[in-house]
Amino acid sequence: MSSRNKILSQIKSALKNKSNEEEKIYSISELNDRISETLPKSKTELVEQFKQELLKVNADFFYLNNISEAQEKISEILSENKINHIASTNQRICESIQESIEAVYTDVKFTIANDLKPQERKEKISKINTAIVYADFAVSEIGSLVFLYDNSKTSYPHFLCDYVIAIVNSKNIFPNQFTLFENINTEQSKNMVFVTGPSRTADIEKVLVLGAHGPRKLTVIAIENE
Amino acid sequence: MSVQDLNIKKHVKEALADNNLRKAVYKATSSTAVTRQNVINSIPYWEEIREKAHFIKKEAIENLDKYLELFEQKCIENNIQVHWAIDDKEAKDIILKIAKKNKVKTIVKSKSLTTEEIHLNKLLIENNIDTVETDLGEYIVQLKDQVPSHLIIPALHLSKEDVGNLFTEKLKVPYTDVPEELLKIAREKLREKFLSAEMSITGANFALAEQGSFCIIENEANAHLSISLPKVHVALMGIEKILPSISDLPYFLKILAPSATGQKSSTYVNFIGGPSKEKYGEGPEEVHIILLDNGRSKILADPKLRETLYCIRCGACLNACPVYQQIGGHAYNWVYMGPIGITLIPQYLSELEGKDAPFLSSLCGACGDVCPVKIKLPEHILELRKKVVEKDGSRFIEKLTIKIWAFVSANSVMYRFLSKILKSLMSLIPNGLQKVPGYYKKRNFPGFAQKGFREQLTNYQNSIKK
């Protein structure tokens, strides 16, 4: 008998004795009600909650009106931090930011991960300090960003660069993970990652240190209108 | 599984004699317990979520065969290669075969207790495959040639000075004990490995049957780099890690991070739903998942004790346990430690091999109170004590003493008479010498009270009447 069949038949025979623990008459709607009570009441509250949670996980946050304000903000960050090389993806918003920055700052270079072959991609991107990426969704209650591979088709800029600037459309911010999962097509998007702040560890004497193996710094820019 | 001599009593004695260890463990566990409580206070529906998570796990475990078959089928649809391993040996054979087929020279590993359970690293290194742990704590214990001493904080027993000395000795770097600097050193060393490794080995926190995908939860991004840089990804998971569907996951995401680290959410939740190379142009060409039994189906046979398979390895019961706080993880001498460890040890091994484990508890109940999936740990600890005592013939004297005790205490005249005799006998022994065999050597057995309970009660009642 193959191990598969052996394991399955052992499980089946072990489970002949059913657990007699009585399930509490459990009302999912009651729990949902309790969860709903804690949700932000307005868009302003939602964004504010998102901001507060991001600050708690050591990320920066800006809430801006449109893409051109975001471009301005990014330009400011670039000159403040003397950044001249950026890794990014070929998503529409990233491309439009790239265009506007390249038009003003001729010395800033962009490397688009999707344009590179795998081996080259990991080597080149890991040498670049800063990334600009686009998040598909966000969750205000915990300050998380959601990246779907189906859209970015890469996660190297998001993880191999030290400093990540992530843009998210404010209409894609959900109050919690329950509502998030209702809105992701999980049948289609199976490879994805949720990101909550820069990478971290507290493995040595419980001292929190940012920048474990991924980014050390994360800035999130939410824009009201694309 | 091979027979092991756990020698728990010896290890406990050594741990108790090590004051630095006790201090380190106590500091780390109590601070985590405080941060945990703070986050939980901010979640008004915490109890309901625990309850819900418990019954989702119950559904999954009570129908494990059905969900495993569904998971297998959906994984195959997603191009994930599914393997079944009845024991540690078979799992190791599968992993080695995959590595050899792909001519793998370097493997990056991201924290997985299941791979510790099967002692995987030893085998890979014996086969000349450079195998590195990439979670900082795991990297430290690997350099030190040790095993993790906590489910979540592997190097909890080591101080920053210990780590500094270790890095100087093993990595030939100038001494520092600044955590930031130590991390920087490890990050640089490991970044090279991530970029050059051909294969990664990870665990899986949750496997989602309906979707044929699984997720890995972490803070350091080492798991993400492991699953996205090498061309082969192998995940080893215990068969109990299954959840019916992704719609069940939010409940577990809600309880895991607060219980494990006192965070509201872990930094990264990675979802793997198939090899990404072909679809997205980067990452693994092959994803393998190994479904490991290794004694789990045996644990399933007891309808009550099978609840111990609901464990999501959050470590909260360790942090809450007054025994773990004193002895740390190595004293248990097995991969799972603390309250959950002592229920799993005699079940995975045998009641005789793990006979001392269920006694490493004060039965205070703190573990059951904190467990986010509401495993009734104290009940199971008691049940396993019972099983051990039934099997263990060497406990003859203990059994006899308890029988005599039961007989005497059922007879009030005899009870009073014998307590008086014992009291007078004890008073003959000079202070400081009241040693009792089996009782902790450095402590005296507390003397009998001058007046017995009944006498005290009568006096008290009389005083009230007056």
Ligand code: SF4
């Ligand atoms: S038994 Fe409960 S508290 Fe202990 S590690 Fe498992 S899930 Fe966490």
